[in-house]
Amino acid sequence: MxxxxxxxxxxxxxxxxxxxxxxxxxxxxxxxxxxxxxxxxxxxxxxxxxxxxxxxxxxxxxxxxxxxxxxxxxxxxxxxxxxxxxxxxxxxxxxxxxxxxxxxxxxRRVRTFALEQSLEYARRRGFEPSRAVHYSALPLRPAPAVPPTPPGVRLVPLSDLDPMRLYEAHVAAAADEPGDVAPDANSYESWRYGVWTDPGLDRCASVAATANGEIIGFTLVTRDGERMWSEMTATLPQHRGRGLALLVKSAALQRAAEGGVTVAYTSNDESNAPMLAVNSRLGYCRVATQWSCLFSR
Structure with a gap:
């Protein structure tokens, strides 16, 4: 070896x-x-x-x-x-x-992820389980129906957006995202590398909801052939509760299906009840659960 x-x-x-x-x-x-x-x-x-x-x-x-x-x-x-x-x-x-x-x-502090059957392996190396993350799949034949777009809201593909505006929306929406560490220092350089210039980013299927020219919600789609991954679906805090996450995600799924995607995957922290509810409504079914595990020296 x-x-x-x-x-x-x-x-x-x-x-x-x-x-x-x-x-x-x-x-x-x-x-x-x-x-x-x-x-x-x-x-x-x-x-x-x-x-x-x-x-x-x-x-x-x-x-x-x-x-x-x-x-x-x-x-x-x-x-x-x-x-x-x-x-x-x-x-x-x-x-x-x-x-x-x-x-x-x-x-100083290290995280890893482990399936249920691997938790003992992680514990033997000093890690303790912290949070459950659920992975789900959705066949896209057919894709879920797209709900009506609210008055004053437009759906815009990422290909029509300025990356800096999307970065700013991403930072604002992710501020209270559940996790083991606060995502409070994501620079534009890091975001651009991880999102905007990712070769797998589908800029046509990825969708933002805008109102009065401002991004109020979005979903990011990365793709490998006939499979897609929902990288992040988010609504800015002041616009939550209006069904925008369901709107942008269903629109993205439909666009992806039209582009040849046959199955969609996503993941959610167990405590993220709103997105788990959105995914359940869209028809996602759980396929795996991993645990984040933390080690502190």
Whole structure:
């Protein structure tokens, strides 16, 4: 077995591995290649792969969150090993590589995510479960009906929006998003890298609701072939309770279906009752639950 840093040409094999281990997660080859070749700014990001007999069988990444003011908040993200190669030490070796990287980067508190059956593995390494995150899927044949647009509201594709205006709306809407850390330091540079220039962003299916020229709600769609991921659906605080999240998300699902998407995936924190209700109304069905797990030194 070899543990080594990930390379851009690993992207196709990584996407294929993710489809086996986490079929409900959507990140295409070009998005994965970009992440490896041009790591996110300000995050001290690093990724490692496990190879056995020349076959890529495992992957994990680690980084410091640049979107929070909490210093040294790190993450070990998406550690996964092909089912046919488990219990051979690949997962432990990848975990150790990520821990070494985060120590060198100065991490003080670290988060990872684990399925229910992996919680004991996480506990043995000093992590304790914090929050449940539910993953859901929705077949788009047919897509849900789009509700009527309220008077004075327009639906606009991202392709027609100024990125700075969308960034400002994103920051305002995410201020009270549930999670383990406050998303209170997301710079425009980081947001532009993670959202606006993502090769997987579908600018036609992603939709914003506007009123009087201002963005009041939006949903972001990333895509890999016939699969899509709802990156974020949000309404600005002063406009909540008007059904705008349901409106923009159903409009995006319909646009995506018209563009050839056959299944949509999303995730929600267990405490985010409003979005869970929206997804339930749209017909999403739960396919997995992961727990965020925290380690503090």
């Amino acid at each position: 070899e543990i080594r840093p990930a390379r851009p040409d690993d992207a196709p094999a990584l996407v294929a591995l993710r489809a086996v281990v986490y079929p409900y997660l959507v990140r295409g080859v070009e998005s994965t290649r970009k992440m490896i070749s041009e790591p996110p700014p300000g995050e001290n990001w690093a990724a490692f792969v496990a190879e056995i007999d020349g076959r890529l069988v495992g992957w994990a990444s680690s980084y410091l969150h640049a979107s929070t003011s909490e210093p040294g908040f790190g993450e070990i993200s998406l550690l996964h090993v092909h089912p046919g190669y488990r219990r051979q030490g690949a997962g432990s070796a990848l975990f150790a590589a990520c821990v070494r990287h985060l120590r060198q980067a100065g991490a």
